Amino acid sequence: MSTIIKVANEQEIIKKLTSYIEKISNDAILNRGKFFVGLSGGSVVKYLCEGLPQVDTAWDKWVLAFCDERVVAEDSEDSTFGTYNKQLIPKIGLDRQQFVVLKQGLSASQAAKDYTEQLSKAFQGDDFKFDLLLLGMGPDGHTCSLFPSHPLLEETTLKVAPITDSPKPPPERITLTYPVINNARNCIFAISGAGKADMIKRILKDKEDLPAGRVRPATGSVYWIVDDAAAAHL
Numbered sequence: 072m073s074t075i076i077k078v079a080n081e082q083e084i085i086k087k088l089t090s091y092i093e094k095i096s097n098d099a100i101l102n103r104g105k106f107f108v109g110l111s112g113g114s115v116v117k118y119l120c121e122g123l124p125q126v127d128t129a130w131d132k133w134v135l136a137f138c139d140e141r142v143v144a145e146d147s148e149d150s151t152f153g154t155y156n157k158q159l160i161p162k163i164g165l166d167r168q169q170f171v172v173l174k175q176g177l178s179a180s181q182a183a184k185d186y187t188e189q190l191s192k193a194f195q196g197d198d199f200k201f202d203l204l205l206l207g208m209g210p211d212g213h214t215c216s217l218f219p220s221h222p223l224l225e226e227t228t229l230k231v232a233p234i235t236d237s238p239k240p241p242p243e244r245i246t247l248t249y250p251v252i253n254n255a256r257n258c259i260f261a262i263s264g265a266g267k268a269d270m271i272k273r274i275l276k277d278k279e280d281l282p283a284g285r286v287r288p289a290t291g292s293v294y295w296i297v298d299d300a301a302a303a304h305l
């Protein structure tokens with residue numbers, strides 16, 4: 072099921088996002104004892120670093136992985152985990168061990184294989200059923216590191232895939248693929264700004280086949296939290 076939630080501006084996106092995360096996380100913890108969440112980079116980092124400290128939850132029950140991650144050193148400003156490690160972890164009671172982190176010193180292909188093994192351990196099995204994936208969308212309609220017309224859009228075997236030609240720098244990344252994304256219980260897009268308005272229209276109104284639009288969890292929900300600027304053409 073797909074739901075569009077329009078809010079006035081970025082601050083309202085953060086508030087709405089935070090309230091959904093609190094509800095979904097506490098429901099997961101109540102029913103299954105843990106909360107498995109996938110984090111994205113880009114603007115989502117800013118929203119979560121500002122919003123998550125407001126969430127009333129049992130932080131020790133959280134398992135945090137990445138919808139995609141750049142194959143760079145953790146202290147690189149391009150590292151998504153590195154940014155959360157600096158800007159979020161100190162603000163809330165999370166421990167580094169709760170994060171499923173890209174292994175350093177590997178090629179993108181090796182890192183994707185290792186990350187798959189790490190997720191198998193975290194999920195204690197190969198189902199990789201996330202409670203929530205927190206997603207952004209680029210102006211070209213990409214999400215995670217799944218870009219328009221890229222062969223990875225058709226990947227159905229690998230659960231975590233390498234990419235070495237990302238059109239959005241840096242070029243080397245690992246990314247969840249649609250079999251995992253569309254197995255999630257909930258996916259939330261948080262999107263703001265006029266720069267995304269055309270793409271939001273093409274995906275949500277014109278139903279064009281673009282990567283973010285392929286996020287359609289088989290039995291889960293997808294929420295599009297968009298501000299007025301991004302929703303201008305809906």
Ligand SMILES: O=C(O)[C@H](O)[C@@H](O)[C@H](O)[C@H](O)COP(=O)(O)O
Nearest residue numbers: 111112113114207208209214215
């Ligand atoms: O690591 C990444 O690059 C992100 O995971 C990526 O998928 C991001 O979510 C989109 O590029 C949107 O980024 P913005 O919100 O900054 O436009």
